[in-house]
Amino acid sequence: MAYQEVFKRVEMKYVLPPDRMSAVREAMEGRMALDRYGLSEIRNLYCDTPSWILARRSIEKPVYKEKVRVRSYGPASGEDTVFLELKKKYDGIVYKRRMALPCTEAMDWIAGGHAPDMHSQIKDELEYTIGRYGNLRPMMYLAYRREAYASTDGDGFRLTLDTDITARLDGMDLSGPPSGTRLLPEGYTLMELKIKGAIPMWLVDAMSASGIHKESFSKYGNAYKALVMGHPYIPRTEEA
Template sequence: MNAQMVFQRYEIKYLMTRRQQDAVLRAMEPYMVADDYSHSSIRNLYLDTPQFLLIRRSLDKPVYKEKVRIRSYGRAGMDSPVFAELKKKYRSVVYKRRLSLPQRQVLDCISGKQPWPDTQIGKELAYATAYYGSLSPAVFLSYERDAFHDRQTGSFRMTFDTEIRFRRDRLTLDSDTSGIPLLGPDQVLMELKVSGALPLWMVQVLSEQKLFKTSFSKYGSAYQTMLTTPQGGMLRYA
């Protein structure tokens, strides 16, 4: 799997309507192009302790926070390659480290049945899983994503996420994407991924559409929904 394994950037999020998304798409046409895999159905397994320690700490908005997850781009069987990811945020800067392994091997590494690979990222994942002691898949979370990058350098990226859903059962990436929705039918989550300042044209369209950044966290929103959903978020699938 040929993909970037280390990221360092700002990730700025905006909740918008479909009408606002159409306006952004029109404005970006001269500057942005679709990624090679422009549309993907992203599936995640977020790891946490039985007490949901990681997400509870994250929602407290500390200076430093981290998440551990397994991700695939589309349905992934137990022998299919997936990403094991360690995502950290320090003073608004996002650092993401990941490696690609078969899903079965990742789950065995998490459970302690076999060691993580003897690489720098493998050691970081081993430390994180050992530090928290009892990590296991806690939430399945999926969404549809359209991704774009700037025409000149590719360093500025934009993604649009829709159909964000989660559930607490059937915690495998080899399953459908049914679950409890986190967005309304007319809502879209846009993320701007940038290492420096936003392009001027992007600032202008944000102003014109009256779009303001939000601190929306997919896993955080899922956890907060779980607290008020029957049986901890296992009912009312869409």
């Protein structure tokens, strides 16, 4: 049976210039440690229709939206393991289902081939979503370097730091080197908080002291606006 995972959480995002990132790292010392994912190079193929219906819905900020993607942690091809993911967001809560599959099997499924021969709710949800759109295909390659941390006190709080976020509309292949258009200025970091309860007060205090504010930032949505619409993202700290 294919490996499967389910996530339910609140995700909060912050775009940080180097000086504010330094303040966060200082506050994290002794409180956060690299988790089981640690340091990774994440590569994604975002699947969409030729009319970009999923990307367009994402930037409209509806109550409900969903994304379908194939994700790998480093280069992947052939029998290498990748994750086929369905990510939903409803009323601020993120629900993610994913299955670990051989790369060729995942890509064949997205292209209209057969779903895995197994019975599970996750497989059924993925199969229903892929079938409902009918013409999903890899439309965007999006990659970044990630540091993944977990709280040392066991409260389930997680924090990720993404840098070198790049995207492109060609070369829909997870095996080659990551390349494309940079979404954030050099030195900027996208910090994501993965919350099941509340943000720890030590981090609330650090962000308040450094003037760090929550921001709506979808990697896929902003890449779509930059590469398809011609409207690159400008951080608040660089706005005129």
